[in-house]
Amino acid sequence: MPIDDLLIALFLILLLSRLLGEGCQRLGWPxxxxxxxxxxILGPSLLGWLHPNQVLAxxxxxxxxLLLFSIGTETSIKRLYHAGSQVLLVAISGIVLPMLFTGVVAYFWLQLSPFAALFYGCALTATSIGVSLRVLKDAGQQQQHSSQVVLGAAVADDIAGVVLLSLLYNFANEGSIAPLQLLKLIVTLLAFLILAPPLGRLMIYLLRFASGHAQNEGYEAVVMLTxxxxxxxLADAAGAPALLGGFSAGLALSRQFTWPWRRYLQNPFSFTNKLEHAMRPLTEVLAPVFFVYVGISLDLSQLQFNASNLLLLLLIVVLAFAGKLxxxxxxxGxxxxxxxxxxxxxxxxxVGLVFAQIxxxxxxxxxxxxxxxVLVIAITTLLGPLLLKALLPHGTVAKKTPQ
Incomplete structure (x- = not known):
């Protein structure tokens, strides 16, 4: 892709995504x-100015x-543990039911292969942490018991979604997964999830020590991106999607990070806060590129807008809703x-968009x-918060989190 084409593409992506994103935010939409x-708008569906290519991808x-890194910094495994069995039941139900409902429809009505239908169903299992938590926070409900259950279940769903994505990604590349290979992959993924955050935390202490000797500006942004x-x-080398590495790096910076040696190594809150703030501008710039690229990858002209297809799309949306409800x-309560x-x-x-794109x-x-x-993902991402706002009017007082 020539540099002039890349520059104008980034100009259009950043400008239009910002304008439409601001417009949606003013309307109360995600x-x-x-x-x-x-x-x-920019892609082949309407204007046709931009098309999918490897550079933009x-x-x-x-x-x-970077977005998954940002989510990791706000994630607390301890909070997931303390939310109790309700979190596990909600998370498991939120994975199995949508996968079963939509996967069956994809197999029988969309006529996909069993593996493609499974992949389709898995794409609709993950829950967006940021969207719902933003709505709960705006309503002043982020500390309620129900909000804690949502947070824990959403974290579990996203982690399970990433693990499922890794397994399906490996299967798609290799053609099959032998039991020993499957076990090895699961153990590798779990080992990475368990070991990467503590390793990252140790590196944070080393980076904090080195920061006292840094002479140049921008130290935090450079070392954090590195x-x-x-x-x-490392995640890619372990056979997992690279985004899992970003999520693990975020866990290492999490304010709620806990480990057995915390009594000996005091949490470096001020330094991790600097690192997190240093990455926010870059995340705010690059994260929207992914969602715009998903839209560019769409070609609505390939959809046949007849009654049967619209009814089928509506059925999948209803089932995707029902599985989570x-x-x-x-x-x-x-x-x-x-x-x-x-x-x-x-x-x-x-996470659902990542599934679809891969x-x-x-x-x-x-x-x-x-x-x-992607239309189903976009519709659920839009309508979910609108229904949630209807249940959470300003001034509502919910049950406090049990102490």
Whole structure:
């Protein structure tokens, strides 16, 4: 891709995604919807000014690595543990039910192969952490018990989604997975998830020591980007998606990070806060590129807008909703809390889009099915927060988190 084409492409992507993202935010819609819409407008669906290519795909992948890093910095495994069995029940239900409902439809009505139908169903299992938590925070409900269940279940869903993606990605590349190979891959992934954050934490202490001797400006941004790239490469070398490395790097910086040696090594809150803030501008610039690229990859002209296809799309959207809404039933308390948790689990967001994009790149998901899948993800990402806001009017006082 010539440099002049790349420059004008980035100009159009950053400008239009910002404008539409701001517009969606003013309407109370998720910003990601505006960013996808920017890609649809610029891509072959409408204007045809931009088309998928490897250079933009690489920039988009870097953007999603940084986004998963940002999510990791806000994740607490300890909070997931303390939320209790409700979190596990909600998380398992939120994975199994959407995968089963939508996978069956994809197999029988979309006529996909069993593996492609499984991949399709898995793409609709993950819950977007950022979208729902932003709605809960704006309503002043982030410290309520139901919000803690949502956070824990969303974290579990995203981790399970990344593990599923790794397994399916490996299967698609190798053609089959022998039991020993499957066991090795699972052990490798779990080992990476367990060992990478403590290793990253140790590196943070070394980086903090070195920062006292740094003479140049921008030390935090440079070392943090180097840190993220290293962990993304390690994840890829372990057979996992590179974005898992970004997530693990974020866990190492998490404010809620705990380990057995915390009594000997005091949490470097001030330094990790500097590192996190140093990466925010780069994340804000590059993360939208991924969502715009998803929109660019769409070609709505391949959809046949007839009655049967529209009904099928509506059916999949309803099933995608139902799978997450039913996941809220294990929550203890009034029905309002159950529906609140279910609605908060509805938005798919970034992990679902990663699934869809990789499925298309590996030619598991056909182009016309990919377009419909992204539409389902976009619709759930938009309507989920709107339903959640309806259940959380300002001034509502919910049950406090048990102490």
């Amino acid at each position: 910003v990601v919807v505006g960013e996808i819409a920017a890609g649809v 690489n920039i988009a992948e870097l953007g999603i690595i 840190f993220i790239c290293l962990f993304a490469w 039913l996941a809220g039933l294990p929550v203890q 009034p029905w309002r809390d159950k529906w609140l948790v279910g609605c908060a689990m509805v938005p798919r967001g970034e 499925g298309q790149q590996l030619q598991i998901i056909p182009a016309e099915v990919f377009t419909g899948l």
